[in-house]
Amino acid sequence: METQELVDDLRRRGVETTRVELKAAAGGLPKSTVETLSAFANARGGTLLLDIDNDLRPVDADVEALRDALSRMASTDLVPPLRGEIDIEVIDGKHRIVRFDVPEVPLEDKPCYVSTRGRYHGSFIRSGEGDHRLTRR
16 A cells, blocks of 8 residues: 555554554654564565654654664664564655554564563563563463
């Protein structure tokens, strides 16, 4: 789905979904982003939109800096590293946001986890609108 269509669909719903996460990122890349990346990678994948708040309003942060920080996070802070296109998209004809379609990691590479927290404390799964620690059971 195109980014504008995705945002319009979320506006109609009035809520995030299991497959889409919004982060305002006005002060830079939120630390919780790494948990969202792990959660999407351990499920069926998902779409992360940065520089748009939960009310679906653009924030106007530095999208180039967000894109670069997200790229570094995806490739260095997770095991296995996540690869994929991270794009700057335009919505509403004027606002730029960052979009990352997070891929699901192959079964043999799961769980995808935050490297500094280890395999069992750093693995997350997506449920509803949130990211939850993945447990052994």
